Amino acid sequence: MALRPLPARPTAAAAATRAARPTGAKVPVLLAAATAGALTVGSALLAAPAAAEPAPQTVDHRAVVLVNFRNLALADPRKAHDQAVQNFFGTGDSLATYYARNSGNRMSIVPAQGDGVFGPFTIDMDDSSACDTGKMVDLARKTIPDVTFDHISVVFHTDHCSDWWGLGSMPGPNTWFHEGAVADKAAVVHEAGHNLGLAHQERRVCTAGSFTACTADGYSDRTPMGGGGERKGLTAPELLSQKWLTAQQVTTPSATTTMHLTPLHAAGTSGVRAVDLPLGTGGDRVVVEFRAPDSATADRDVAQGVDVYRVPAGRYDRAVMISNVKHDDKAAAGSFTTAGTALSDSSAHLSISVTRATAAGADVHIQFGDGSGTPPTGGPTTPAPTPTLTASTSAQPSHSATAPASPSPDQPDDHAAIGSTPSPLPSGTTPSTPRTDGGSLASTGGGGLGTGVIGAALIAAGGGAVFLLRRRHAHRRH
Numbered sequence: 001m002a003l004r005p006l007p008a009r010p011t012a013a014a015a016a017t018r019a020a021r022p023t024g025a026k027v028p029v030l031l032a033a034a035t036a037g038a039l040t041v042g043s044a045l046l047a048a049p050a051a052a053e054p055a056p057q058t059v060d061h062r063a064v065v066l067v068n069f070r071n072l073a074l075a076d077p078r079k080a081h082d083q084a085v086q087n088f089f090g091t092g093d094s095l096a097t098y099y100a101r102n103s104g105n106r107m108s109i110v111p112a113q114g115d116g117v118f119g120p121f122t123i124d125m126d127d128s129s130a131c132d133t134g135k136m137v138d139l140a141r142k143t144i145p146d147v148t149f150d151h152i153s154v155v156f157h158t159d160h161c162s163d164w165w166g167l168g169s170m171p172g173p174n175t176w177f178h179e180g181a182v183a184d185k186a187a188v189v190h191e192a193g194h195n196l197g198l199a200h201q202e203r204r205v206c207t208a209g210s211f212t213a214c215t216a217d218g219y220s221d222r223t224p225m226g227g228g229g230e231r232k233g234l235t236a237p238e239l240l241s242q243k244w245l246t247a248q249q250v251t252t253p254s255a256t257t258t259m260h261l262t263p264l265h266a267a268g269t270s271g272v273r274a275v276d277l278p279l280g281t282g283g284d285r286v287v288v289e290f291r292a293p294d295s296a297t298a299d300r301d302v303a304q305g306v307d308v309y310r311v312p313a314g315r316y317d318r319a320v321m322i323s324n325v326k327h328d329d330k331a332a333a334g335s336f337t338t339a340g341t342a343l344s345d346s347s348a349h350l351s352i353s354v355t356r357a358t359a360a361g362a363d364v365h366i367q368f369g370d371g372s373g374t375p376p377t378g379g380p381t382t383p384a385p386t387p388t389l390t391a392s393t394s395a396q397p398s399h400s401a402t403a404p405a406s407p408s409p410d411q412p413d414d415h416a417a418i419g420s421t422p423s424p425l426p427s428g429t430t431p432s433t434p435r436t437d438g439g440s441l442a443s444t445g446g447g448g449l450g451t452g453v454i455g456a457a458l459i460a461a462g463g464g465a466v467f468l469l470r471r472r473h474a475h476r477r478h
Helices: 012-020 077-089 095-102 133-142 185-195 236-241
Strands: 039-041 044-047 058-068 107-111 117-122 151-156 166-170 174-178 202-206 214-219 250-253 257-261 274-278 285-291 305-311 320-323 343-345 350-358 361-368 458-461 464-469
Touching (some): 058 077, 058 133, 077 117, 095 107, 133 151, 236 305, 250 257, 257 285, 285 350, 305 350
Parallel strands (some): 058 151, 250 274
Antiparallel strands (some): 285 305, 343 350, 458 464
8 A cells, every 4th residue: 555655844835834734734644564574483474465565764854833922922932942953853852862762763853954943933922812722723833834843842831722732633744842842752753653643641440351341440551652761662453553563573373373462662673562453343453562671772771571452443542552461650561460461352252362572572471262273364464544543532441342533522641641850830931720712622520630740631623633631730649
C-alpha cells in the first residue's frame, strides 16, 4: 500500500490558507511494520506475513511561537524562549533527540528557521478568549508569514483555561502550551506523540482465559503516552504504527514455539524485538515485547519485564496493555508477575508465558491450541482509517473485543496520563481557580489537579481529535 508522506512544508502564501483550516494537513498514522521472513527458532518455523515498506526518512520542521495577548504578556519570555529551544531542539534530552532515538534516526525534528522559536508577538485577542485555541493558532500562524513549517506550537500565558496544561491535535499540525509547560519535557514529547496519531496507552486487567473481557487499570506506565514520562521509549505497538521496527525485528510464529526477545530499545538492529500475532478472526492483534533499562537507549527508566498488548482492529496506535493482575506502581514490571504464569485467550486458542528473563533478553513461550502447532490466521493488518471522534459520555470499562479509541472529552486525567516532571509556574503567575470559559476546547472538571502534571481528554475539533493536558496548581499536593 502506498505510504502517505509527512505534510509538505507550506509556502508563505499558503500559511494564511492553512491558518483558516487549522486541522488541515495531518501527520499520517503510519501502518504496521513488516515482519520477518522465514526464521527458525528452536524447531518451529516462523511465518512471513505480508511485508510492508519501511518508514521513509522524514524531516519535521517545527515552529514554536510565543504570543502575548492584548491585555496580558508572557511572564518571562526569555526563559520561555530558552526552554523551548532546549526542550524542542537541543542536543541533550529534547523532543528532537527523543524521536531520533525511537525512530532509529528515521525522523529528524529540526527548527523551521533559525533556532525554531519566534516572538513574542502580540496577537489580537485578550487572554479571556484563550480557550478559543483555533483562533489563537490562526493568529500565531500569521505572525510568521515567511516561515515554512510542518508543525506549530503556540506558547501563551493566561489564568483562564487553567484546567489544562497543553493541547495536541491527533493527528495534526498543532500544539498549544501554557507558559511553563515548555519546561516539561514529558509534556513536549507527549504532545508530539499525539501529532503522530498516538493515543493515550491504557492498561487493562483481564479475566483468566480472555484478552477481551477486561477492565480499566490506569495507564501502561511503559511509554510517555501512558504515564511513563520522557525517560521511557515508545512501546512496540507504537513503533509498529510508525513503521519504526524493521522486518527482521518483528515476527509472527506459525506454530507453538519458544522465542527469544531482545530488549525493544537495545542498541543495534539484530534480534527479534516484537511478536505480532492475530487474535481470532475479528481483526484484533496481540503484540509482545521485552523491556529492560539501559542508560544508553531510550529506555533509561523502564522496569524490566515482558509486556503483552491487545491491538483493537489492527490499530497499533490504540493498543492497550493487558495483564491478569492489577498494576503495581512500585513494581511496574510488565504484564507478568511470575515466570511461567500464562496469559491466555481460550476463544482464540492462544497462550503466552515467560520461561526466562535476564537483562539481555527474555524467552517467551507462544502456544496455539493444545500445543500441537495449530497456526493462527492473518498477518499484520493495515489499520482502518481514523474515525471522526465526537463528544461522548465518560468511558466505561470495556468487555468487548474492541477497546475505546481514547478517553472521552469529560474524563479528567491525573499524573498517570503522562508521568511528567512537575515544573514551577512562571514568575508572576498566580494559581487560579479552575473555570470553564467556553470555547470549543474548554475542559471541565479540572479542580484538584496540580502544576506540571498532565492529563488528557479527547475532543473533536474540525476533522482532528485534540487532547487536553490537565494542569495542576502549585498549592496542590502532587
